[in-house]
Amino acid sequence: MADRGLEDLLRPLAGQVLGVLVRRYGQFDACEDAVQEALLDASVQWPDSGVPENPKGWLVTVASRRLTDQWRSESARRRREATVAALEPPATPAGPLPGDEVPGDELAGGQDDTLILLFLCCHPAVAPASQVALTLRALGGLTTAEIARAFLVPEATMAQRISRAKQRIKASGTGFRLPSQPERSDRLPVVLQVLYLIFNEGYTASSGPGVHRAELTVEAIRLTRAVHALLPHDGEVTGLLALMLLTDARRAARTRPDGTPVPLAEQDRSRWDAEAISEGAALVRQALASAPLGPYQVQAAIAAIHDEAARPQDTDWRQILALYGLLERLAPGPAVTLNRAVAVAMVQGPRAGLEALSTLDGDGRIAGGHRTEAVRAHLLELAGDRGGARAAFTHAARRTTSLPERRYLQAQAARLTPRDR
Numbered sequence: 001m002a003d004r005g006l007e008d009l010l011r012p013l014a015g016q017v018l019g020v021l022v023r024r025y026g027q028f029d030a031c032e033d034a035v036q037e038a039l040l041d042a043s044v045q046w047p048d049s050g051v052p053e054n055p056k057g058w059l060v061t062v063a064s065r066r067l068t069d070q071w072r073s074e075s076a077r078r079r080r081e082a083t084v085a086a087l088e089p090p091a092t093p094a095g096p097l098p099g100d101e102v103p104g105d106e107l108a109g110g111q112d113d114t115l116i117l118l119f120l121c122c123h124p125a126v127a128p129a130s131q132v133a134l135t136l137r138a139l140g141g142l143t144t145a146e147i148a149r150a151f152l153v154p155e156a157t158m159a160q161r162i163s164r165a166k167q168r169i170k171a172s173g174t175g176f177r178l179p180s181q182p183e184r185s186d187r188l189p190v191v192l193q194v195l196y197l198i199f200n201e202g203y204t205a206s207s208g209p210g211v212h213r214a215e216l217t218v219e220a221i222r223l224t225r226a227v228h229a230l231l232p233h234d235g236e237v238t239g240l241l242a243l244m245l246l247t248d249a250r251r252a253a254r255t256r257p258d259g260t261p262v263p264l265a266e267q268d269r270s271r272w273d274a275e276a277i278s279e280g281a282a283l284v285r286q287a288l289a290s291a292p293l294g295p296y297q298v299q300a301a302i303a304a305i306h307d308e309a310a311r312p313q314d315t316d317w318r319q320i321l322a323l324y325g326l327l328e329r330l331a332p333g334p335a336v337t338l339n340r341a342v343a344v345a346m347v348q349g350p351r352a353g354l355e356a357l358s359t360l361d362g363d364g365r366i367a368g369g370h371r372t373e374a375v376r377a378h379l380l381e382l383a384g385d386r387g388g389a390r391a392a393f394t395h396a397a398r399r400t401t402s403l404p405e406r407r408y409l410q411a412q413a414a415r416l417t418p419r420d421r
Contacts, residue, residue, distance in 0.1 A: 006046060009055065010039055012222065014141030017059045019113025021067065022176040028120065029166035030067060032138055038063035039141060114139060114226045116178055121165075122190045125172045130165035131194045132201075137162055140219040151201070188231075192240050192296065195224050199244050203251070204402075212255075217248050235291020238283050239300045245280035246303035249273040260408045265312040277307045295331035298323055317346040334366045338375055350382035370399035374409060381416070390416040 014035060021031035038059045052058040121135040133151075136142045148158035179187060202216025224241045231237045253267040284300045291297070302323050309315040324340035337360055345353025357379065360372055377392030390413050397409035 006043065006051070009051065010042060011141040011219070013056055013059055014039060015114045015117050015139035015226075016056060017063055018138055019117055019176070020060050021063055022117075022120075023113075024064070025067060026176060028169050028176075029163075030070065031063070032166060034063040034067040034070070035059070036137070036143065037066045040143075114223075115230045116176060118191050118194075118223070118227065119179055119184065119187055120169060120174065120176070122187060122194050123169050123172060123174060124187070124190070125168040126165045128194075128197075130161050130168075131190070132197050133158060133162050134165040135194055135223070136198065136216075136219060139223055142215075142219070146215070188234070189236075191227065192224075192236060195220050195227070196240060196296075198223075199248075203247060212251060214251070217244070217251070220244060221248065233291065235287045236294040236296045238287040238291065239294060239297030242280040242283035242287065242300035243296055243303055245276045245283070246300060246307050249276035249280065249307060255404070258407075259404045260411070261404055264306065269310070272307065277304075280304065281308060293326075293330070295327060298327045298330060302327075315346075317343055321347050334360055334363050334372075338366075338371060341379070342375060345379050345382065350379045353379045354383065368399065370396040370405070370409070373399065377409075377412065386416045 017038065018032055018035045021035060022028055025031055041062055042055070042059060046052075117139055118135065121138055122131050126134065133147050136147050137144065144159050144162060145155050147162075148155040151158070178184060198216055199220035202213045202218075202220060204212065221241070221244050224237070224244060228234075228237050228241045249272050250264070250267060252273070253269070253271040254262055256262055280300065281304045284297065284304050287297045288301065302320055305316050305320055305323075321340070321343040324336060324343050327336050328340060338357070341353045341357040341360075344356045354376065357372065357376055360366060366372055373392050373396035377389045377396060380386075380392055381389035393409050393413035393416070397406050397413065400406050400409065
């Protein structure tokens with residue numbers, strides 16, 4: 001949509017309208033398609049006719065009309081395909097017909113619907129990649145084409161992925177309600193992981209021409225805010241929101257005019273978002289003081305230490321190293337080990353950092369990736385091994401699928417190449 005204000009209005013309404021329809025009609029896949037069509041109608045009509053007095057009610061009515069038209073068409077097709085005697089009268093969908101007044105209670109608790117839809121999109125029957133895509137479409141209001149562009153896959157591929165996800169949810173027989181408390185507790189980490197994956201793909205694009213995709217980070221933060229509004233006392237929900245805010249606060253300083261990335265230590269910190277840092281740091285303090293410790297809280301605390309340092313040399317690396325040690329116990333994984341190796345280098349020296357990094361050699365979970373070699377190159381340069389650093393930068397450049405990162409890594413290797421006299 002050309003009108004950014006209209007886009008900002010429609011995106012939050014997408015999940016709320018879908019919630020109303022699914023509660024009425026109970027068919028997630030058909031309702032989700034109808035909502036997408038209603039959003040498209042609004043994007044075409046509202047710029048000329050103006051935003052209606054009750055935009056959510058307008059969308060509910062239009063989406064309901066699309067849905068019932070589809071059902072009536074399907075019923076007519078079935079009647080044509082069989083003899084009248086062999087068919088019973090077509091079923092009428094439950095709930096009010098289009099044009100009926102939308103009940104006030106259905107237009108009220110949009111936040112409750114948001115949480116239900118998040119749990120529905122993150123159903124265990126749905127594959128992780130499809131959970132991300134379905135969440136962006138159902139709750140973020142993104143079209144299939146937008147999601148396909150964000151993840152650099154053909155639109156047809158993304159459409160199939162989303163369709164399979166909806167069919168799996170339909171086959172599961174899950175109703176439109178929050179899972180039971182035990183199941184909700186089991187599934188909440190999956191919900192948070194999906195939101196974190198969306199944010200990470202937006203903040204550090206895994207491939208393509210840009211370092212980041214702001215539309216994904218914005219949607220991840222918006223959806224996490226919705227979950228936090230409903231679960232304000234959950235420490236990990238609070239920690240994840242804080243982590244996103246503290247990380248995204250650096251976005252404006254992360255790239256040069258030509259699009260190449262700027263390392264954290266070289267960023268212009270005056271360009272960081274002070275308001276987001278303040279909010280994120282306050283959320284970290286709140287979570288650490290009132291909830292059991294979890295991985296997102298620890299990561300947010302590390303981000304806060306970075307963001308609150310006025311200069312790179314003011315960073316409390318000893319505290320960061322201690323927090324990474326704690327994170328390795330709470331949520332061990334190669335990404336944690338990789339970041340801890342940097343902290344070890346900053347506290348104990350680059351050789352100690354390289355020794356910590358060597359524990360990842362041969363780790364199949366990150367085999368073929370470029371980040372280990374990029375970190376190795378940085379530490380080798382700090383240790384004075386320019387030749388080793390150059391080779392590692394070159395190796396990392398060959399492995400990355402992100403064009404800006406490739407240009408950056410190639411530039412680092414060139415900088416360390418001896419010049420002929």
